[in-house]
Amino acid sequence: MKAEAGTESARGAGGESARGAGGESARGAGGVTRAAVPAPWVARLTADGAPFAVRDGVYASGPRTLREFVEAVWAYGDRVFLVSEDARMTYREFFDAACGLARRLVGEYGLRPGDRAVIALRNHPEWQVAFWAAQLAGLVAVPLNAWWTEDEFGYALDDCAPRVLLVDGERLPRVRAWARRHAVPGIVFHGDGPEEGFAPYVPDTDPYLGPPDVEVTPEQDATIVYTSGTTGRPKGAVATHLAQAGAAVNPRYFAAAAALARGEVPGTGPAPVSLTTFPFFHVAAFTSFYAVMAAGGTLVMMRKWDAGRALELIREHRVTHYAGVPTTALQLLEEARRAGDGLESLTLLSTGGAPAPPGIVAGLTERYGERIEPRNGYGLTETCGGVLSHVGAEYRAHPGGAGRPSPVTEVRIEAPDADGVGELQLRGQSLIRGYWGDEDATRAAFTDDGWFRTGDLARIDGDGRVAIVDRLTDMVIRGGENVYCVEVERVLQEHPGVADAAVLGLPHPVLGEEVAAVVRLRPDRGAEVDAEALRSHVAARLAAFKVPARILVQRAELPRNPTGKLLKRELRERFTAGDGR
Known part of the structure; x- marks a missing residue:
């Protein structure tokens, strides 16, 4: 935004x-x-x-x-704050639960202000509990894209080096191996049962104990939210x-x-x-x-x-x-x-x-x-x-x-x-x-x-x-999600049958834009490669919203200017003319 x-x-x-x-x-x-x-x-x-x-x-x-901001909402008391498909939570219930989790993070897990706490959940009420518990404990909340693959999660986890993972049962398989390699504990929301290194979330809603006694100052980091840059690698934006x-x-x-x-x-x-x-x-x-x-x-x-x-x-x-x-x-x-x-x-x-x-x-x-x-x-x-x-x-x-x-x-x-x-x-x-x-x-x-x-x-x-x-940036916004072309290009170019690739955005009546690609095949190894094989290759490595909806496969060189920059306007015109599946 x-x-x-x-x-x-x-x-x-x-x-x-x-x-x-x-x-x-x-x-x-x-x-x-x-x-x-x-x-x-x-x-x-x-x-x-x-x-x-x-x-x-x-x-x-x-x-x-943010601690000051969230402490004020306690005054809304029994007003309903969160409504999910199967539960309701009032402001008081939410605040008491966030305080209880914050106390657990500080007491049981020994976390201190500045430590990173990764949050990887669907839009459950507990996402809000986890995020605000981190703020009440003075931690740096790191909300990660719940649609990421295991490799994408691994890159961000290596980058921010969290001391705790707050995840739901769906995300657990994608972070489990990383957590075990780095001996980082976690708490699982909506999980199926106990798991080595991950404890189940048990609400602590004692209304009399409040948040942990930690100092949170305006200059301290509150969040790291990952976004991609023109290099295609996610960057952690620190606020x-x-x-x-x-x-x-x-x-x-x-x-x-x-x-x-x-x-x-x-x-x-x-x-x-x-x-x-x-x-x-x-x-x-x-x-x-x-x-x-x-x-x-x-x-x-x-x-x-x-x-x-x-x-x-x-x-x-x-x-x-x-x-x-x-x-x-x-x-x-x-x-x-x-x-x-x-x-x-x-x-x-x-x-x-x-x-x-x-x-x-x-x-x-x-x-x-x-x-x-x-x-x-x-x-x-x-x-x-x-x-x-x-x-x-x-x-x-x-x-x-x-x-x-x-x-x-x-x-x-x-x-x-x-x-x-x-x-x-x-x-x-x-x-x-x-x-x-x-x-x-x-x-x-x-x-x-x-x-x-x-x-x-x-x-x-x-x-x-x-x-x-x-x-100015080479990015496609597909249904509100940022897709950085160079990231998808890099994955396409990893395919053994691909010699070159260009990714661009095309207008879409509902999504705003859709992802498209033009791929040049290797003369010696591209005989069996088609658009569906390339989509499968990308889907195995990147989130589904980054997979090109339309792919034009060719053996000719991709158009470039004298400095080597792809002429994507020319490529876009090919799709406008009806090329690409």
Whole structure:
């Protein structure tokens, strides 16, 4: 996801920047800084003494650590927090369980602040218990992609060197061998029985003991969330407690701003009931569950995405907010149309994790008028969630935009062209401090004055809205999941019958993009290789969403420029012409 909003304007060489909650225009080296034009209600939220005032670049009255953030939700008591297919958990039950697990991690396992705790579960209620137990214990939570293969898990585990694994029974076979080799213990949720080195999760919900007595400071690391880079290898994006605390406040600000834009008083409506379909390890999910927790709302979960079942859950639980990737949102709206379901309880349809096709807003408005508010935005793993928000009437009027920044995020366009398009760069409270154990990658990602290079091409429109134009990075976003082309290319090139390979993204009406590949076969060893054999080869080594849906097999050289770079535009045109299975 991607972040935004700022405290003061700053311009780099040849760039232009915009401030989140207002700002001033200024001329810097290379051109004019165009500041965001604040809506008239922004000052009511960000002025001195207001709920979202900013001091020294951070929210003045917001939490400073995730421990501070989660301790406050205990006050919601018997309100229902988590709803799964077979269980409900109130805020008090959740908090007591998280405290109990935190005490176990500190006492029984001897973990100390700074130790890493890997979390690899489906969207069970216990995922939330495990994540927040790590925060209460001062540990660094490392949520890993639950869809990864054993090899993919192994790479991340080697990289972050955790001292405990918190996994469910489905993930256990994929981490078992690594845990035994490194003598790292684990706790299993929803497992079938005892296992060497892994103890079953036994809830400890004593309401009188509270969290362990450990010190958690804003400067300490809170999370490592893995994302892939242009090398194709996952990188661990490290966020401090202060950064994640800022990310937890951002959605509250956006919700308040949206309420004022509608002419309502923020915080006066009912608590949200959110059907959140993002996998919890995905940074887009953080934005969603932070918002629900801050408001004392309810988080409704699905074990596996199914549009028909989603409609049933919306009706059963009177869901008010839907949150998911554009793919699932489109499928939900289509299923509602087919079933004649009016989505009577729904007031917000929020998408993230991938660019939203403009058709989502048009279809929503055509069928439901303005009753259901559309929301989209922009964020990255490196910004700890959404930092730009696009909502309501403004989103309907400009469906191709990405929105405006939060008060603690600055945005600028580096080296804009004649149309104002250049690389989007960000700076602010919720940005990561760098990549785990990778100083070279950290230096490459940040400018000397602290701006994060997103790798996205964007422009700032005249009234301060950011519009994302394209990506500089060679990446496919398939249904909200990032697929880095070089990683898939490397696996294809490992096949003995493959001489060369190029992976690219093609437009898809539901997924947004699908993965495609052009493969050149070796003259001496490629006789029996076909597209299905290549898909099987990739599927055995990478997660299913990374397997190319379409593969063009050829014996001719792949087109490259004089420096050796693949000319993927030419390859894409071949698929457009109907080639590739």
